[in-house]
Amino acid sequence: MKMILMSAALAGSIIWGSSAVQVNGIQSHSISEMAPLFDEEHAYETIHELSEVIGPRETGTEKEKEAASYISKRIQDEGLAVRFQPFHVKTYYSGSVMAGDHEYPIRSADKSAVENEERVEGEVLDGGYGLNLDEKEAKGKIAVLREGKISVSQKLKNAQAAGAKAVIIYNSKTKPLAIRPVKPKHIKVPAAGMKKEDGEALLKEKQAVIQFKNYRNRTSQNIIGTRKAQHTKHPDILYVTAHYDTVKDAPGADDNASGTSAVLEMIEQSKHLPKNKEIRFIFFGAEELWSAGSSYYVSTLTSDEIKHSRANFNADMIATDWKDASQMYITTPDGKKNASVNYAVNAAQRAQLKAPRLTQLGYSDHVSFYEAGIPSANWIWLSPDTQEPGPWYHTEKDNIAHISKERLNEAGQLLLSAVQEANMD
Template identity: 30%
Template sequence: MYKKPLTYALATGLVLSPMSLPVDAAKPAPNEQADHAFDNKVIKKISADNMYNTIALLSKQPRAAGTEGEYKAVQYIKSEFERYGYETELQPFTIQEWDGGSAAVSFNGDAFTGDVHTFNGSINGSATGSLVYVGLASADEVGDEVAGKIALIERGSFSFYEKIQNVYDKGAIGVIMFNGEGQSGNAFGYAYEGQDIPTVAITREAGLSLVEQLTNGSVQASVNVENAGPIDKTSYNVIAKKEPHPNKDNGQIITVGAHHDSVPNGPGANDDASGVAATLELARIMAKTPTDTELRFVTFGAEEKGLVGSYHYADTLTDEEVENMVAHFQMDMVGSRDAGELIMFTPDGNKNLVTDLGASAGARISGAVDYGELGRSDHVPFFLKGIPAALFIHAPLEPWYHSPEDTLDKISKEKLQNVAEIVGSAVYQVARPDTPALENARVAPNPADYDFDDRPL
């Protein structure tokens, strides 16, 4: 038995049963005329320039969870929601951040003057011994010669875990790793429980210089890591609520979300200032629009650390809220000019209410949107609570993903506009006052054919 009235109504055939759009597109059916009327009511208000300007502001600096950059971003997002008239709150939660402490290396008694990065998870400690180069540190490359020595490793081809474990199993007492071809900097690396040797990273240039020195003779090395370990920091979710018209409240809840944090070394224009910008823009146009459904617009923190913010938010929902939450629309990376086409991902690869509404809205606006299977974003915690949820994203991803090049100049206003129109239209189809549970056939959306697309992210 379906307990959510909206899901039940759609399951009876209004949307969930795949059907073709009307063949005679030149003469819209009555339903379709009504659909376009309410689409236009929403779409005509959406401004790509507004979204672009929001991205420009948010991407001025990285917004990694637990940093000042994130806090500035959440204060801005909160102020915008409040400016639109929403009941708004910051929801703090604790995350663990790795503090690399201090790391130092020396070669042949001379202190290394370049930058040294401590691997996340590295133990504190010191090691001194001969340096031995083991290439990529595959199982075939690492032999007994590393016993009692410090392993010099090139990054690439194998996981950090495998590389460290291979030299650790052969008796290495420390690890110095440098970047692979085409990679810059040295802010990388994870060590794992049980890999009890100090582990650090240096740049590719410094690493290749050491490889050359080793071809001409031996090198004595020392590695020292102090005060490294996890520390608690605070990240935030920003939650904005719009109550339905008091005389038309159907008890249902819809959430629309994006994540506001970025990776530490990137401005995150597309990932995910674009999703935040679209969320804010939809909040703006829905603020004065009558609805029979409670709307919640949420931006999540610490998505890049494993969906921590969205899991926290989902875990704070009461059983009644979960029961009444009929749909969650997640927008992540919706503005890149260099990414592929729009797709709707669900964690289990099955259609649901959100994908049905999204496909129907897309068919009216620019063409039905296909769906695929993918977790890895903030729709997952809602799905695990039994709430219909989908991720709206362009795939395959752009080359600038998770890099310092994820900047404003790569943003497409056309893609921003298209996604905001589709999601806004789909949300309004549920929330408009004359569609309690979409039972009124006059305004029920035409179902759209849309297919599974095994497209990689």
């Protein structure tokens, strides 16, 4: 759900929520000598190769495999051994809602709630934010809920307890909402997400039919390059990650050749860092299918690996040129600071870089690490007013023409500095 060698960085303020704290002593616009430099021109070339030469990289397609081979070669060229981790995506859920004369697409149904292709018909209930659903009103109906105020998981729990037949949650923004409960095993009611205008239109209808669809038996792969630590048998572990797949027909320049390019650049720069910690550079397949790649990878970690995991840095959509996406965000699933966020804050101060803003975002591959108890954060450019990523998100217009080298540089430099900060801790 993201460069000529950088010779200057913007000094700025560290911002949490709506408050800002000025970084003391930041006067110079030059990067601290201890901060490695991010090569945005080389990263831009990577984005071009993935989005324009290879093109759309939908899970399970030959183009996704071609991208995996390209990434693997790049890792090997930097002297790291590569491990492919194939995994099987049994089902992926999508579908639509029919109401009156209109058909509305839904983002994706949560796989724990819809095991088969399923048709759900019922009366539409305006459930508000899902705070207090009455069983007398909700039982047997399709509860249409607004995003916000409480978590998606709590909305689904409330609707389930009230006996709703299915749940549609529509976003407060124009993009479709991804429905991904933090603890999906506790949710059994069929659920799907919808974009704002579709949800508002659906509330004007009395009856609706939801057709859940699934796509079966797709195979994808994660690509893993590991820089080993020295002088320790049980090193602390850092994870620097991005997904390389796309939705159907989208070139995926920003989502997420941009993040992929940044992680590849960090592999090159990692040779200059002391080998204090083990750094795992991971490129996930099937992020667009409910973060299936990262979910599978994290499920294979041993308890000892999780114990020694210090932070996950995930780059997803870090180079859009959409003018309204003027704020670089670090996002966490709960909206709270953690070790990964703190490394970014310290890096911004130390390297005199413009600091990001912290906000809550419950989709992308950082969620898989969060659910395993590993401090994680996602890096993304969003509009500070709407927190939207841009009008070409998940469309054929997500191409190289809409990539900003300046934003790629700013995000990549800070991400690189944060990883360095964590490695030195």
